[in-house]
Amino acid sequence: MEYVNLDKTEGYKALQEGKKSSVKELLTPERIKAQSIKLGGGLNYNWAAMPISEETEGKLQKLSDEMDLIGKYKEILSGKMMNPGEKRLVLHHLTRGNVLGVKVEADGEDKDEFYKGELKKIKDFSEGVRNGSIKGSTGKEFTTVCQIGIGGSDLGPRALYLALKGWADGNNVKQLKGEFISNVDPDDAAAVIERLDLETTLFVLVSKSGTTQETLTNRDLVLETLKNSPIEGFVPSKHMVAVTSKTSPLAKDASMLAAFFMDDYIGGRYSSTSAVGGVVLSLAYGYDTFAALLQGAHEEDVLSTEKDIKKNGALMDALIGFYLRNIMGYPATAILPYSQALSRFPAHLQQLDMESNGKHVNRNGEKISYPTGPVIFGEPGTNGQHSFYQLLHQGTDIIPLQFIGFRKCQYGKDIVTAGSYSQTKLNANLTAQIAAFARGKDDENPNKEFDGNRPSSLIYGEELTPASLGALLAHFENKVMFQGFIWNLNSFDQEGVQLGKVLAKKVLAGCEGDEILKAYADFLI
Amino acid sequence: MEYVNLDKTEGYKALQEGKKSSVKELLTPERIKAQSIKLGGGLNYNWAAMPISEETEGKLQKLSDEMDLIGKYKEILSGKMMNPGEKRLVLHHLTRGNVLGVKVEADGEDKDEFYKGELKKIKDFSEGVRNGSIKGSTGKEFTTVCQIGIGGSDLGPRALYLALKGWADGNNVKQLKGEFISNVDPDDAAAVIERLDLETTLFVLVSKSGTTQETLTNRDLVLETLKNSPIEGFVPSKHMVAVTSKTSPLAKDASMLAAFFMDDYIGGRYSSTSAVGGVVLSLAYGYDTFAALLQGAHEEDVLSTEKDIKKNGALMDALIGFYLRNIMGYPATAILPYSQALSRFPAHLQQLDMESNGKHVNRNGEKISYPTGPVIFGEPGTNGQHSFYQLLHQGTDIIPLQFIGFRKCQYGKDIVTAGSYSQTKLNANLTAQIAAFARGKDDENPNKEFDGNRPSSLIYGEELTPASLGALLAHFENKVMFQGFIWNLNSFDQEGVQLGKVLAKKVLAGCEGDEILKAYADFLI
Secondary structure, three states, rough: OOOOHHHHHHHHHHHHHOOOOOHHHOOOOOHHOEEEEHHHHEEEEEEEOOOOOOOHHHHHHHHHHOOOHHHHHHHHOOOOOEOOOOEOOOOOHHHHOOOOOOOOOOOEEEEEHHHHHHHHHHHHHHHHHHOOOOOOOOOOOOOOHHHHOOOOHOHHHHHHHHHHHHHHHHOOEEEEEEEEEOOOOOHHHHHHHHOOOOOHEEEEEOOOOOHOOOOHHHHHHHHHHHHHOOOOOOHHHHEEEEEEEEOOOOHHHHOOOOEEEEOOOHHHHHHHOOOHHHHHHHHHHHHHHHHHHHHHHHHHHHHOOOHHHHHOHHHHHHHHHHHHHHHOOOOEEEEEEEHHHHOOOHHHHHHHHHHHHOOOOOOOOEEEEOOOOOOEEOOOOOOOHHHHHHEEEEEEEEOEEEEEOOOOOOOOOEEEEEEEEEHHHHHHHHHHHHHHHHHOOOOOOOHHOOOOOOOOEEEEEOOOOHHHHHHHHHHHHHHHHHHHHHHOOOOOOOOHHHHHHHHHHHHHHHHHHOHHHHHHHHHHH | OOOOOOHOOOOHHHHHHHHOOHHHOOOOOOHHHHOEOOOOOHOOOOOOOOOOEEEHHHHHHHHHOOOOHHHHHHHHHOOOOEEEOOOOOOOOOHOOOOOOOOOEOOOOEEHHHHHHHHHHHHHHHHHHHOOOOOOOOOOOOOOEEEEEHHHHHHHHHHHHHHHHHHHHHHHHOOOOEEEEEEEHHOOOOOOOOOOOHHHEEEEEOOOOOOOHHHHHHHHHHHHHHHHOOOOOOOOHHEEEEEEEEOOOHHHHOOOOOOEEEEOOOHHHHHOOOHHHHHHHHHHHHHHHHHHHHHHHHHHHHHHOOOOOHHHOHHHHHHHHHHHHHHOOOEEEEEEEOOHHOOOHHHHHHHHHHHHHOOOOEEEOOOOOOOOOOOOEEOOOOOOHHHHHHHHHHHHOOOHHHHHEOOOOOOOOOEEOOEEEEHHHHHHHHHHHHOOOHHHOOOOOHHHHOOOOOOOOEEEEEEEEEEHHHHHHHHHHHHHHHHHHOOOOOOOOOHHHHHHHEEEHHHOOOOOOOOOHHHHHHHHOO
């Protein structure tokens, strides 16, 4: 497989020399109907309101073929060493519980069997907790699951937990309440612990390396609280499980109630479908719910192997995003779910995208000259409409938009006011925004004029369920992966976080004569 | 007072022609010690790690003087019509309960007396609820206050509520629990209502115009739930108050328990210190807490009148932000509070900044040619370090950073692990990040190389209290106001949100033959 820099490809040159199109001129009802691509879990990706003419679309297909983006995805699925920075395989697709590539062996084991084995452990354990056969140390059933983790051990699982709460409520799914502690700021743990009933809480400690500073610190804070509990017969170790790698110090900690494993081939931001998300979601909503999410993700993984960009939503989304960044020169992208349940999904995508592709070197560690990952931000609609949309509509920069919407709400508790359901109002707003951003509006008064030509895509479906949520997650994972291939960078390491860690240790050791650290530390410590 | 476009000023030309400085070269321990400016509420603004040489600083001062930024602020304080788009005064500074300018009369009343009168009403009512003399309809004391509002009626009050929760817990302040409903998505209201005990909940309905679609819809959803309550003797109207303008339909709604007023001179995103934030915060934490927040904001307002940019943190922050945007060409700014309590403060600033200055016309409604407001986003540290910081350190674009940190935590529940308190670890990380971003690190391996020169500022203080929070809020309000003056735009209207509202109504009316709306609506409705 050949890995070349984007600026060495014919396809990039052709796109740079191509005519730029106007969304306003391109957008027609026919285009809207024609330009939807099926994703997994019953979702669709629509790119009608993107500045992609038929000619540009052809060139994107050529670039995809020239760079063999699908071939590179298949290298991942086949267990090639696709994280060269850390010399690791990239196996998160295998955590969906379905083999997509050839058999992958590593560390002397069949990795598919390994992940399936962990899934089985998650199933048995979560069922035991949920049916009451595994109880707290004082004999009470667990009612709450509290995840302690940060970064990928927090953002993805938390976003998914919140995304399924309304679905579970609306479908009378038995639940354990989910709580999350992440920040090393002691106020984070204090605020959460304050609302917990320790006797009925099960903590899930998540750290792949078993050495994450924030997570170990918060574990100690929690253990201190548990140990000081005046409850008779209370045994702290019966209230905590670990999710970690087999080789980590946590794996050997016999005081834990149980341990579930992932490995070095699952990056934190890609770990939501591994035990990192699986334990907490299976405890909160049941293993079947988690399995349905995995199935949705798997469906999307399969669709992502398609070479025809008009049949591969993740690939099309990736190519369009690259076009907006490198040809149109737009520096940021907004994620705008019209679904309160997805309130923290943009924060997960912010990590997924910016940590994966916010790089200035290629796969070989050589500096590259073209822009890579954009800034990603977002809030749910309609809330954002009353906030930052002013800039999106009338600011001096163009920010491409990724809308997400569902026909039905989750709770089913909706009423008609002023002639329509709330859910209808929500989606009327979403519909209106896409058109407003694309077409703009002329006005004699420039203050009331909208230039339009603000590109957007829309992912839509019937309802946010475990399956559609899994597909949505995998769509963005695969999009980001394809963009990493286009930029010829390694989306699976994160060297950019190391320097801060080293310097923080130095500060904790008294700054070691570093006068700049000392001067700032004097303000704060 | 003269209002000219930025590109017509001598100061802008001088800055464009000036030498650009490197943060890496500028940053010294002496600079860090020297370049702090006192803000209100015991806070400080430090700009040592900004690419601002002494020469540039002099030019920024000249631009400030040439554009008479302080004079323009004083026009606001004196009650001039400073929102020309909507032909309104801009009076949020008066809501701090302290006159700063001359006496302002409008609508036939002294506005200072008007806001003070509302403050008195808030004091009396909140004390009545908190001491139990005002009870729910079944005779139980209120334990929960639930705000129904969107945009400025939600983001600011919610951010402030969350910011003070730990302070209130840590200081044993009597509390009513705060809840918030904002999104028209019916799942938002459903999720909140599910956790409420209706008998002990007081709803605060907030809409200046009294016509906000989301807010009225959510009121109706809540009222429907209240009316269907099987509790004997339950009277829904005794569980709701309004915050609105005197002229709105809500003001005349006799079914409400009480009504508190703001007016058209308080923009939504600037309304946190009016009754919009005052009612919910006084109910939740007591009027004295809210009064302390107002006092902190007032202190910062006073400091913001200083002409010397080295003594005016909001003005310096504004000028530096403009420099980064218009001279350095950076398209975004990240807000990074090292305080979990400020988890939603970046979302508030996102609205404040992007809705105020995301404009393409000047104060006279004429198109302008220079970039205005940047994209604003952010999450608390250290969480962000495990997420999007990779791009901030090693991405291909430079994103300026605004750090916020406090010496002490709020709860005071902290322990020593691995030789240090969690709060110390938190601030060691903050210290380390500023240095890492500024200085970078050389390495033979480009993947481990950090270019540095990532500019940052730091707002720091002893603790996040009502007073320091008020000052922090006012700092950013005044920063955004000064930047609006620099760009010669109107920071107080929001014409960009209108088109979407009009089109949403069209969709609800069946699309009225608009085939593009119809095509999207078919996916969603």
